[in-house]
Amino acid sequence: xxxxxxxxxxxxxxxMQAAQAGHSRRNxxxxxxxxxxxxxxxxxxxxxxxxxRAQAPGAVERLVTLTVNGRQRRVxxxxxxxxxxxxxxxxxxxxxxIGCDRSECGACTVLVDGVPQYSCSMLTHQVRGRAxxxxxxxxxxxxTLHPIQQAVVDEQGFQCAFCMPGFVMNMVAMIDENPNPTRxxxxxxxxxxxxxxxxxxxxxxxxxxxxxxxRRG
Amino acid sequence: MAVIRDMMPAFQLFQPTTTDEALxxxxxxxxxxxxLAGGLDSFDWLKDRVKRPAAVVDLxxxxxxxxxxxxxxxxxxxxxxTLREVGRHADVRDxxxxxxxxxxxxxxxxxxxQGTLGGxxxxxxxxWYYRDGWNCYRAGGTICYADTPTAMNREHCIIGASRCVxxxxxxxxxxxxxxxxxxxxxGGGGTRVVAAEDYFVGPDVDxxxxxxxxxxDLLTAVRLPETWAGARFYFEKSRDRQVWDFALASVASAVKxxxxxxxxxxxxxxxxxxxxxxxxxxxxxxRGRQLTEEVAARAGEAAVQGVRPLHHNGFKVALLRxxxxxxxxxxxx
Ligand SMILES: Cc1cc2nc3c(=O)[nH]c(=O)nc-3n(C[C@H](O)[C@H](O)[C@H](O)COP(=O)(O)OP(=O)(O)OC[C@H]3O[C@@H](n4cnc5c(N)ncnc54)[C@H](O)[C@@H]3O)c2cc1C
Ligand code: SF4
Numbered sequence: 178x179x180x181x182x183x184x185x186x187x188x189x190x191x192x193m194q195a196a197q198a199g200h201s202r203r204n205x206x207x208x209x210x211x212x213x214x215x216x217x218x219x220x221x222x223x224x225x226x227x228x229x230r231a232q233a234p235g236a237v238e239r240l241v242t243l244t245v246n247g248r249q250r251r252v253x254x255x256x257x258x259x260x261x262x263x264x265x266x267x268x269x270x271x272x273x274x275i276g277c278d279r280s281e282c283g284a285c286t287v288l289v290d291g292v293p294q295y296s297c298s299m300l301t302h303q304v305r306g307r308a309x310x311x312x313x314x315x316x317x318x319x320x321t322l323h324p325i326q327q328a329v330v331d332e333q334g335f336q337c338a339f340c341m342p343g344f345v346m347n348m349v350a351m352i353d354e355n356p357n358p359t360r361x362x363x364x365x366x367x368x369x370x371x372x373x374x375x376x377x378x379x380x381x382x383x384x385x386x387x388x389x390x391x392r393r394g
Numbered sequence: 395m396a397v398i399r400d401m402m403p404a405f406q407l408f409q410p411t412t413t414d415e416a417l418x419x420x421x422x423x424x425x426x427x428x429x430l431a432g433g434l435d436s437f438d439w440l441k442d443r444v445k446r447p448a449a450v451v452d453l454x455x456x457x458x459x460x461x462x463x464x465x466x467x468x469x470x471x472x473x474x475x476t477l478r479e480v481g482r483h484a485d486v487r488d489x490x491x492x493x494x495x496x497x498x499x500x501x502x503x504x505x506x507x508q509g510t511l512g513g514x515x516x517x518x519x520x521x522w523y524y525r526d527g528w529n530c531y532r533a534g535g536t537i538c539y540a541d542t543p544t545a546m547n548r549e550h551c552i553i554g555a556s557r558c559v560x561x562x563x564x565x566x567x568x569x570x571x572x573x574x575x576x577x578x579x580x581g582g583g584g585t586r587v588v589a590a591e592d593y594f595v596g597p598d599v600d601x602x603x604x605x606x607x608x609x610x611d612l613l614t615a616v617r618l619p620e621t622w623a624g625a626r627f628y629f630e631k632s633r634d635r636q637v638w639d640f641a642l643a644s645v646a647s648a649v650k651x652x653x654x655x656x657x658x659x660x661x662x663x664x665x666x667x668x669x670x671x672x673x674x675x676x677x678x679x680x681r682g683r684q685l686t687e688e689v690a691a692r693a694g695e696a697a698v699q700g701v702r703p704l705h706h707n708g709f710k711v712a713l714l715r716x717x718x719x720x721x722x723x724x725x726x727x
Contacts (some may be wrong), residue, residue: 369502
């Protein structure tokens with residue numbers, strides 16, 4: 178029951194709102210129970226009843242399906258939850274790091290429909306239906322590393338490597354757009370990621386090496 | 395100072411698919427609603443718990459707000475178009491390179507991939523006292539913390555202050571003022587169109603707002619007129635780091651030259667005043683003349699008449715003068 182309540186009744190603001198709109202929380206619950214009981218006692222229908230009540234235009238449903246690394250993942254997402262939080266703490270994909278939580282470091286970079294974005298600064302509900310790619314999805318089924326990952330290993334590109342997953346995801350997007358970048362172009366493309374060890378030279382070596390591995394196929 | 399907390403406080407989230415649905419929700423929730431575009435200004439406020447809206451209306455699902463299309467000889471850009479699309483779109487690049495250049499200099503690549511033109515124009519000021527939740531004039535209080543003897547105000551304004559000394563942070567705003575763009579606004583009262591210059595509101599008019607938008611209003615599109623398509627453009631942004639940082643000062647200009655003489659010109663700056671500022675005196679120094687070194691210098695000088703720097707931002711006076719001079723000269727940015 179907890180996880181199928183409609184989003185709009187799940188917060189204090191929602192309570193206030195419902196109360197002001199003339200439906201108290203108690204009435205709401207009574208309504209849900211009535212709706213569920215009149216059809217069936219199964220929790221599935223119970224949920225449908227609650228959801229139907231939540232369909233003010235554009236109101237979001239909490240249980241969503243995300244496409245992460247090519248797999249469909251069903252997950253319970255709060256309205257105010259960021260994508261980085263969902264990935265790390267709901268889906269166990271802890272490769273994505275939270276550095277600043279303010280779009281200022283790039284550690285949380287993931288690909289949304291192939292485009293690098295800061296997962297700390299978007300709501301998970303904003304990316305329903307989009308293809309999400311995280312560092313966990315790069316390796317092939319048989320364990321072969323992605324060319325960029327191989328370049329990280331070969332070039333020993335990072336020191337503490339907290340920023341590494343974000344950089345690597347951005348590099349994956351880079352070679353997709355520009356398979357043969359100059360050092361300067363790579364620096365520009367990767368400029369939305371910070372490395373506090375200031376290991377930029379080696380990071381750019383990785384980017385160029387990874388691009389070369391990709392071109393060689 | 396940004397503090398990382400586990401979660402933003404709860405709000406109701408709405409994801410309408412039409413502008414009318416969005417307007418309906420905004421009308422229902424009024425002051426308790428928050429419009430969400432790319433979220434790159436919004437999430438700071440929500441994470442820091444300085445703003446606590448009851449309902450967040452995400453415009454991301456409204457396809458109609460995303461298009462770039464020809465209109466009346468010019469171009470119309472939907473408010474939800476990302477800065478990345480604005481910077482890359484062939485028509486914007488070819489005919490209104492000034493806007494493309496400005497969009498390309500915003501923040502970082504990832505932010506441009508997500509941030510929208512409408513959000514960039516409507517974003518709140520970056521004065522850190524205010525953003526940290528201090529109860530200053532702009533927040534409804536009775537003091538400006540940035541204008542005291544010990545205040546840190548290197549990034550604040552040198553022109554046009556009225557109690558609040560914060561600046562408008564947008565890079566695309568001065569470009570649109572220079573292009574004489576129009577903003578299309580939809581609200582309960584229907585659709586209205588305002589000149590880009592009039593979209594922004596200074597503290598002398600309303601200290602708690604950055605734009606003319608009222609609760610319940612949406613910026614729906616930006617229209618670029620044919621008049622300035624293909625003019626000689628110049629955009630320069632001066633900042634501490636070449637990524638992420640907001641402009642200490644920026645200049646955008648559009649010049650039409652006929653037989654070596656300036657037939658018409660528009661110059662706008664940002665980062666120096668509470669709103670993006672059109673520099674009419676500098677334009678007058680240039681219009682009808684040939685673009686000589688002397689004319690450029692005079693335009694630069696005209697830009698800094700009447701400035702009133704604060705403790706830590708005297709450098710902005712020279713910066714502004716030089717940026718305007720360079721814009722008129724048409725230096726390589
Ligand atoms: C680290 C960092 C660095 C940055 N550096 C720069 C920079 O150098 N230059 C620069 O110009 N900007 C910079 N920005 C700002 C960033 O570009 C803007 O935050 C972004 O463009 C705002 O757009 P958004 O779509 O993310 O808007 P949001 O955050 O979603 O919205 C911003 C504001 O506008 C309102 N709003 C948005 N769209 C509409 C609409 N259509 N109708 C009515 N109201 C609306 C929202 O309610 C909100 O108040 C930076 C931001 C960050 C986080
Ligand atoms: S400059 Fe404006 S926003 Fe900043 S503290 Fe002063 S009144 Fe507040």
